[in-house]
Amino acid sequence: MRNKKRYIILLYLMLSYILAFSQYRMSGYLNCSDEKQAISYATVRLLQIDSTFVSGSLTDSTGLYRFDKVYPEKYLIAFSSIGYLSKVVPVTIQANDTVLPAFTLESDHLMLEEVVVKASSFIRKEDHVLILPDKQQLKHANTGYDLLYNLMIPDIDVNRRIGEVTTFGGGVSLYINGEKANYRDVQSLRPRDVLNVEYYDVPIGKYAGDVAAINYVTRQYTSGGYVALDGKQTIGYLAGDYNVGAKMNRKHTTYSMWGGYNMKRYTGTQTEKHEEIYSPDYTVNRDRRTENATFANNQQYVQFKVNNQTKLRNLSMQVSLVRDETPKDGHGDNLIYSGYYTHNESSSERKSSKSLQPFIKLYGEFNLPKDQSLDFTLRGSYSQNDYKRTYMEGSNFFSTNIDEDMYSLVFSGNYNLRLRKGKSLGVGMLHNHKVTSSSYAGDYTSWQHLWSGESVMFITYTQRVGKNLMMLIRPGISYLNYKLHRGELKQHYTLRFNTMLLHQIDKKQQVRYYVNIGNITPDISFINNVEQTVDFLQIKRGNPDLDNTKLYNIGANYTNQWGCLKLHGVVDYMGYLDNVTYHYYFDNDKLINSFRSGDNAHVLSARLGVTYNFSDKLRTKLSTDYVFQKTTGKAHLTDNSLSVKLDVNYFWKDFALNVYGSIETSKVNLWTFVHEKRPARYGASVNWSRKNWYAETGVDNLFSRGNYREYVKLDMYKYNQLQRSRLNQSIGYVKLSYTFDFGRKTSREKEEVDRSINSAIMKID
Numbered sequence: 001m002r003n004k005k006r007y008i009i010l011l012y013l014m015l016s017y018i019l020a021f022s023q024y025r026m027s028g029y030l031n032c033s034d035e036k037q038a039i040s041y042a043t044v045r046l047l048q049i050d051s052t053f054v055s056g057s058l059t060d061s062t063g064l065y066r067f068d069k070v071y072p073e074k075y076l077i078a079f080s081s082i083g084y085l086s087k088v089v090p091v092t093i094q095a096n097d098t099v100l101p102a103f104t105l106e107s108d109h110l111m112l113e114e115v116v117v118k119a120s121s122f123i124r125k126e127d128h129v130l131i132l133p134d135k136q137q138l139k140h141a142n143t144g145y146d147l148l149y150n151l152m153i154p155d156i157d158v159n160r161r162i163g164e165v166t167t168f169g170g171g172v173s174l175y176i177n178g179e180k181a182n183y184r185d186v187q188s189l190r191p192r193d194v195l196n197v198e199y200y201d202v203p204i205g206k207y208a209g210d211v212a213a214i215n216y217v218t219r220q221y222t223s224g225g226y227v228a229l230d231g232k233q234t235i236g237y238l239a240g241d242y243n244v245g246a247k248m249n250r251k252h253t254t255y256s257m258w259g260g261y262n263m264k265r266y267t268g269t270q271t272e273k274h275e276e277i278y279s280p281d282y283t284v285n286r287d288r289r290t291e292n293a294t295f296a297n298n299q300q301y302v303q304f305k306v307n308n309q310t311k312l313r314n315l316s317m318q319v320s321l322v323r324d325e326t327p328k329d330g331h332g333d334n335l336i337y338s339g340y341y342t343h344n345e346s347s348s349e350r351k352s353s354k355s356l357q358p359f360i361k362l363y364g365e366f367n368l369p370k371d372q373s374l375d376f377t378l379r380g381s382y383s384q385n386d387y388k389r390t391y392m393e394g395s396n397f398f399s400t401n402i403d404e405d406m407y408s409l410v411f412s413g414n415y416n417l418r419l420r421k422g423k424s425l426g427v428g429m430l431h432n433h434k435v436t437s438s439s440y441a442g443d444y445t446s447w448q449h450l451w452s453g454e455s456v457m458f459i460t461y462t463q464r465v466g467k468n469l470m471m472l473i474r475p476g477i478s479y480l481n482y483k484l485h486r487g488e489l490k491q492h493y494t495l496r497f498n499t500m501l502l503h504q505i506d507k508k509q510q511v512r513y514y515v516n517i518g519n520i521t522p523d524i525s526f527i528n529n530v531e532q533t534v535d536f537l538q539i540k541r542g543n544p545d546l547d548n549t550k551l552y553n554i555g556a557n558y559t560n561q562w563g564c565l566k567l568h569g570v571v572d573y574m575g576y577l578d579n580v581t582y583h584y585y586f587d588n589d590k591l592i593n594s595f596r597s598g599d600n601a602h603v604l605s606a607r608l609g610v611t612y613n614f615s616d617k618l619r620t621k622l623s624t625d626y627v628f629q630k631t632t633g634k635a636h637l638t639d640n641s642l643s644v645k646l647d648v649n650y651f652w653k654d655f656a657l658n659v660y661g662s663i664e665t666s667k668v669n670l671w672t673f674v675h676e677k678r679p680a681r682y683g684a685s686v687n688w689s690r691k692n693w694y695a696e697t698g699v700d701n702l703f704s705r706g707n708y709r710e711y712v713k714l715d716m717y718k719y720n721q722l723q724r725s726r727l728n729q730s731i732g733y734v735k736l737s738y739t740f741d742f743g744r745k746t747s748r749e750k751e752e753v754d755r756s757i758n759s760a761i762m763k764i765d
Helices: 002-021 109-114 135-139 144-151 183-187
Strands: 024-032 043-047 053-058 064-070 074-080 087-092 103-105 122-124 129-131 156-159 164-167 173-176 194-200 213-218 225-235 238-250 253-267 270-278 283-309 313-339 344-368 372-393 396-418 424-442 446-465 469-484 490-504 510-520 531-533 538-541 549-562 565-587 590-613 618-632 637-652 655-662 665-668 675-678 681-690 693-700 707-713 717-724 731-742
Touching: 043 064, 053 064, 074 103, 087 103, 135 144, 144 156, 144 183, 144 194, 173 183, 396 531, 469 510, 618 665
Parallel strands: 024 103, 173 213, 538 590
Antiparallel strands: 024 064, 043 053, 043 074, 074 087, 122 129, 129 194, 156 164, 194 213, 225 238, 225 731, 238 253, 253 283, 270 283, 270 717, 283 313, 313 344, 344 372, 372 396, 396 424, 424 446, 446 469, 469 490, 490 510, 510 549, 531 538, 549 565, 565 590, 590 618, 618 637, 637 655, 637 665, 655 681, 665 675, 675 707, 681 693, 693 731, 707 717
């Protein structure tokens, strides 16, 4: 009996010891008491009862914080964030994983008015850079592109006038609260409602398929709404963009509606072009000079969206309708022939197009238990496209009339699991399916029916190696198949593979090494048996037998930050195998412009980007790129190019001055073999912002003639062209916007209208 008591006591002591030294997970949410919204990136400290520091953390974009290894006992949790009163809360951790009740912080309005943050706004996190926009950057921005431009991230370029964001390896994917965005989403985003910007220069998780990714994290509201009006008018030629929208918040659900109209109309484009055509039996020289040119385009859109978002899920559905029409696109030319033909002639070309596209999108994102997440996107659209072209030269008359019905369905899904010890696992898939039916009439009569589908699946694994290294491995496979009516089924399997090693030298420096293998599918407007007559010497012809282009990429980049100076450098090689290119050959005394695969292209690049803040008012960014390009195969081309860009921002009270400039650049197009020489570009703008009003005026390329030169040098075909267009000459613009808030101040809804039109029509350039 005495022995049994000893065993019981010993067992009790062992269990007590195990429970006392077992580690458990503790998590919870932090909100603002005024708006009941999440407080992102607040500092959370875990303390002993005597205030001894135990561990630290930050809340994420949803207000979630977590401590992974906590012993069961009593603690203090200290919360602090700029703009809020700090709070210390006692908690008790039991012998199990604990989810604490949501805590709130009170707004400190006086501190918001007086606080000046001297620390860096660029904070290097484990898998991204957290950027905290300051008051000046937010105040003097009217769109998401304006804000991104003001942030002056050294390794990305932002053209806020056309809404283009690029980095050294290609386009930057843009997201808003984790949901992928397009041009109109970002254009309509109100900067003052942005809490922070996450820059994934090392994309992992749901961003693993991107070259780089920007995620805008915005405030979420449960009541109120707004009505917004904005307009932009160009000076120098007729162009305008006008939009109106409304949004209402009801608890976790948001309703929004947007509509808009934009138009462009100009004349005066001048072209001087010299062509040389070398057939096996003769040579033709032709000089072309444009006498008059006109262009007119208009577009209308409407969109409705409903969104329901909680801490555990984000669901949205949006439908839109876009109409686009180009009623006038034409020019008249004087032609002078020499060589085999010796005569003068005049020509006239007229093109017009009309498109109507309804669109629907479903999106869902779920935060699952045990560090799991799942998201999916389903997009469907139908496009009805009409395209007409007529060309007259002397007694020769050619015409093309095309009616197209195109259906598109895209599904993507990603599952991610965060493991312990800095590991994570993700699985993703994408399927893009398109069906197009086109009726060609005029000189060439044909009915083309094409269906194509590409499926991509990949697995992403990341792991920490020691304290300063992180490794990413992402194997995958792409399956492309397409079939023309009465044609053979074409199938292509391509290995995809991405690997990356990140060396975090310290909190401000890192080096990233990467190797990527991928593919590019041929443009569906090339995959056909169609012919279109360009003029009495040339014919454009499709090719249904094109291969998949394989991509091989290797490189390294380096980032550093010394106080007000931020630096980014890259060296990169990209190889294109079986590249799809233009192909010129003769058939029945006609020069055929078609497409082929089989050539290879090589691009070696280097980039250096530097940003420097002289003060809170004066900020600058300088970037320079060197690119060496070479093609091998039937066409041998070599090109070197250097570009330098400078951006300067100066802030003063309610005003901001922006000046930008870039030197003349040259580049060869690896697909068309066209050498492009673009003139130097420069401009300036002044904006004024107060409360809900924003006004901006600017000028681009003042005193510039806007000469744009391009040339092609191939065995059978050469040309040299100089073009002066109103688009590249001196222009100005005026922009004005106003937002009326009702109820509570709210963030502008993501206006998810993709105003690009899907089409597989092969057109004459």
